[in-house]
Amino acid sequence: MDAPVVIVGAGPVGLMLAGELRLGGAGVRVLERLAEPSGESRASTLNARTMEIFDQRGLVERLGGPPPNDMRGHFGGIPLDLSGTPTPYPGQWKLPQPRTEELLGEWASGLGAEVRRGVRVRALRPGPDHVEVEADGPGGPTTVRASYVVGCDGEESTVRRLGGFAFPGRDARRELLRADVAGVDVPDRRFERHPEGLAIAARRPDGATRVMVHAFGRRARERTAAPGFDEVVEVWKRVVGEDLSGGTPLWVNAFGDTARQAERYRAGRVLLAGDAAHRQMPVGGLAVNLGLQDAVNLGWKLAAVATGRAPEELLDTYHEERHAAGRRTLAAIGAQTEVLLGGPETGALRTVLAELVGMPRVRGRLAASAGGLDVRYGTGSDGPPPLGAHIPPGALGGAGAAALRAGRGVLLHPDGAAGPVVHDRVETVRGSVDGAPVLVRPDGHAAYVGGDADGLGAAARRWFGGPV
Ligand SMILES: Cc1cc2nc3c(=O)[nH]c(=O)nc-3n(C[C@H](O)[C@H](O)[C@H](O)COP(=O)(O)OP(=O)(O)OC[C@H]3O[C@@H](n4cnc5c(N)ncnc54)[C@H](O)[C@@H]3O)c2cc1C
Structure with missing residues (x-):
């Protein structure tokens, strides 16, 4: 293989994914058609969950501290106070997209990701154990052989078209x-x-x-x-x-207000993330955050599979988890678009909604959704809290934060280092959530809650693969 993983597109999502794959130990080459970043201002806000993720990976530090913040959110234009949300990063954080891309590009390259610019992908040829990627580069046509290809090539995604992904939904009306x-x-x-x-x-x-x-x-x-x-x-x-x-x-x-979502995020060795997987109106600053969170869900899983540590089925959990999260976010965006762009006929609806948004529980629920903090993955929603939910960075302590920064898993255990060793890619550190041990995945989500040794071992093998 020329590269275990080829990422098409060096937008924010492709670059985030490149860094995540390197943390997981996989080789990665990013192919980007633009010779230079576009510099277009586009998305300008990061939400609370993206800031938690940036903190987890040491990216807030790289920025020299958190960027300017605004607690004034909105739901379809109705003011929504974001303060008091249970996160170290409540609010909307102002970071112009070119700066986000620069930050992620430097981070990914520093970790060893290879970014090739001026290379436009035009064909994919899937084989039994690889995908050939054909592109036009500065030196003429070129072919790259990869184990996996991820389309992070934006709303008009070439990879989505070449991979035959169905992309149902509707075109813009307003x-x-x-x-x-x-x-x-x-x-x-x-x-x-x-x-x-x-x-x-x-x-x-x-x-x-x-x-x-x-x-x-x-x-x-x-x-x-x-x-x-x-x-x-x-x-x-x-x-x-x-x-x-x-x-x-x-x-x-x-x-x-186009709203479309790929039916599958994975077709064999070809996957989609970011705007390539879902197209939505960028209202409430959700679009880029949704894509960055796709990348963080996929990176460690694909790294484990591409390096032979975990079976391919692990990649199906990417589709299951992120398609569901995307569907909910698209619904939230759809509702906001109706309220925002609806004419005088929506006046009564807006009055009632504004009253509801003033109620603490409703406000908290909408603020959590705007912050990307309400995602619970998979069967997590049926298990004991916080199964499936994200663990805020502060709950991990110094040792846990260091492990996560390196892309490793963490077992928070009341016995600390004397607690069980569940996997060679999991650090056992002192801690718990409401007194219970919690196994935390590299994306910061809880994979198992409780101290049962068999349960912990099975969960560790499910998410981190067999011993290397
Ligand atoms: C005009 C515009 C305005 C926007 N405004 C906002 C906003 O105000 N707020 C907000 O939250 N979001 C906004 N967005 C959305 C936000 O910019 C996207 O959600 C975000 O950029 C998605 O990141 P991505 O990495 O998935 O895709 P992109 O940022 O689109 O990156 C895709 C990359 O793939 C490359 N590429 C495409 N095809 C190929 C190919 N065949 N071969 C190689 N490379 C290829 C492209 O050159 C590009 O660099 C806006 C988007 C657009 C287009």
Whole structure:
């Protein structure tokens, strides 16, 4: 093999996955069609669970500490206070996508991932024990032989098409127009509703203003290219009444409420993650976070399989766990889109929802969902808490955090190092959750709760494979 794992796409998800695979000991080559990162501002917020994951991997430290934070979340534009959520990282953390990609790229390369730029993948040829990846690179056509290929190549994924993945759902019906504009002076607006539509404006530290606008009832356009600035100017004028035409557009785009999800995240030796696996409106900053959390679920499993430590069936748990998590997130996004982009006819619904969001239990539930903190994997939801749920970084102690940072599992046990040794990839450290021992997977989720030696051993073998 040229590389045990080939990742197509060096966006945030591909780079996160590359680092995770290296932590798990697998060789990885990332093929990216762009010669240089695009630098487009796109996603700008990390949610609480992504920040916990970044903390687990030492990435918050690499950033020089947490980025700026905003406790003001929203549910479809209805204010949602994110403070008080049970996590060390409540709120929305402001990190422009180019900075996220730079951080993850440096981390993955430092761990030994090979990132090749200017290489566009155009064909896949699956064999019995490998996949051949054909691409056009700077030196002409090239073929790479890999054990596994992961498509992290975004919403128009080539890997999804070549791999024959069904991608059911629906196309955009409505859209938000967006422009980063220099040289305009308009007041900041947070989900301001006008009779004709919805307007958002935020002045950035560099002086440019990001405006977003939707005219109620205006259908999404069929687009093969970004909209012109004149379209944004026209719709803004119609909705808000202000004239933006004197400004200089820095970046203009439109995003619609497309909602699609791959039927399977795995087809043999080909897998999908991030926007390649699910396409959604990036409302509430959920899109990039969902993809990063796919990568962290897949990385350690694929590393274990690609290095021969675990059987292939382990990869099916990636589909089961992340498809379910994606389905829930897409439903949450769908509900928010109705509330956000619905016209005056949604007024009564918004009034009732705003009242409900004010109730502590409802607020807590929605804040946990916005933070990606409410995911419980697999049969976990039937077992004793916190089975299947994430274990916040603080519960692991110094030794547990160090083990997780290295991509190893952790057994939190009241006896500490004197507790049972369950697997050579699991560190036993002092700790417990509500007094019970907990086996923690490399992605920070609880794989077993309780001290039963047989149960612990079986869970360790299930998730970490047989002894090397
Ligand atoms: C215009 C736009 C605006 C957005 N705004 C927001 C926002 O405000 N908030 C938010 O949360 N999210 C936003 N998103 C979504 C967010 O950017 C994505 O969720 C996130 O980038 C997904 O990461 P990814 O790594 O899965 O895919 P991507 O970031 O799309 O990365 C895919 C990579 O694959 C590469 N690639 C594609 N095809 C090939 C090929 N054949 N061979 C080799 N390489 C290939 C691409 O060049 C790209 O670098 C926006 C997305 C877009 C497109």
